[in-house]
Amino acid sequence: MQRLIPTGEAARPVAFAEVSQPVPEPGQALIKVEAFAPNRGETFLLERPLPEALPGKDIAGLVVQAAADGSGPDIGTRVVGHPAQGGWAEYAAVPTHSLAVLPDSIDSARAAALPLAGITALRLLRTAGSLTGRRVLLTGASGGVGHYVTELAVGAGAVVTAVTATPVRGERLAALGARVVHEVATAEGPFDVVLESTGGPNLPLALSKVRPGGLLIWFGQASRTPVTLDFFHLLGGPERVTIQHFHYAGAPYGCDLSALVSLVEQDRLHPEIGRIADWAQTAETLVDLRERRIRGKAVLLTGGAR
Known part of the structure; x- marks a missing residue:
């Protein structure tokens, strides 16, 4: 073969x-x-x-x-x-x-x-918890994971701000119900949950937009640039913010694949x-x-x- x-x-x-x-x-x-x-x-x-x-x-x-x-x-x-x-x-x-x-x-x-993008989105949103009425910031949103996260989060009642590089790449995200911005700096916080996938300078900037007691979930480094966090600078930002590392892996995957198939069949995921x-x-x-x-x-x- x-x-x-x-x-x-x-x-x-x-x-x-x-x-x-x-x-x-x-x-x-x-x-x-x-x-x-x-x-x-x-x-x-x-x-x-x-x-x-x-x-x-x-x-x-x-x-x-x-x-x-x-x-x-x-x-x-x-x-x-x-x-x-x-x-x-x-x-x-x-x-x-x-x-x-x-x-x-x-x-x-x-x-x-x-599979990979959809399972990641499902497990990422489960990690984030209930999203009804919560403000969510999603970076690197125009890839496969970002589209699934946006549609599922909006469907769960979240108010989503999606960061993507260009207007063209943001068109579909806007159609799914997200507010689209092209730089993390222009996102209007504070946010209850930040889903960060780019790394580099974007992570500390996104972290500064989390509400006190909020959550940042770090699930990727698409920029391929390491992150630098200044502890003393962090003290001047929102208090008691949780930073959580996330990775989707962990078999079995069949149940999540079945859930994704069902969502597509019901016209709830595209x-x-x-x-x-x-x-x-x-x-x-x-x-x-x-x-x-x-x-x-x-x-x-x-x-x-x-």
Whole structure:
């Protein structure tokens, strides 16, 4: 079968290779991959790939071999999955606890756009707690996670201010009900909750806009610039602010994937897909994703996607 493997080259991060089809473990199903969605964080890992790296965490496709232990969906079932790696291929072995069944109403492209970004958004908002009537500031909002967070938070009753670089990148966020600004400095606080994903100088600036007793959840560093916090400067800002580190990981993912599928099916969540292309264009798409030339998610089709 064909698989995309890292090259270590910035201009062309992956290339096709002919490899053996994966052999599933007892608790894994073999999926014929119809669509996959790379994440911007994966593009950073491709800069210095480990020898054993097999990229690909977000997939949708068809079960062609059910799990030997009897768990999970049967052969012929359409699914969305979140394997630990190996999804940029014709076939992927996926733990059944990281799969969710797809209804006919959700195509493979939309499904593939759900896993990492959608699970992150769900778990991030659970960490934030009840949002009804609360003021929320979201930085780095125009990526895949940001669109899901915005739609889910607004739907939960939050008053969301979304920070994104340009008016064009903010159009969809405004349509989802967010107030859009283009710099953290112009966001009108104070905020009950800040969801910070850019790092660098933005984090301390966002922190200064948290209300006394409020919460800042740090879930990314998209700027790739380290954060510097001055303790004495912090003392002059809001009192008793909590800074909480967040990372989405922690299997099983199946229940959250099922929740995301249900939200899409109910027309309560709408994946923002900035590009759909054949997987022959994966290398170019990865570069554009890394350089922030794609709004929302990018999805690659391997052929035969519904």
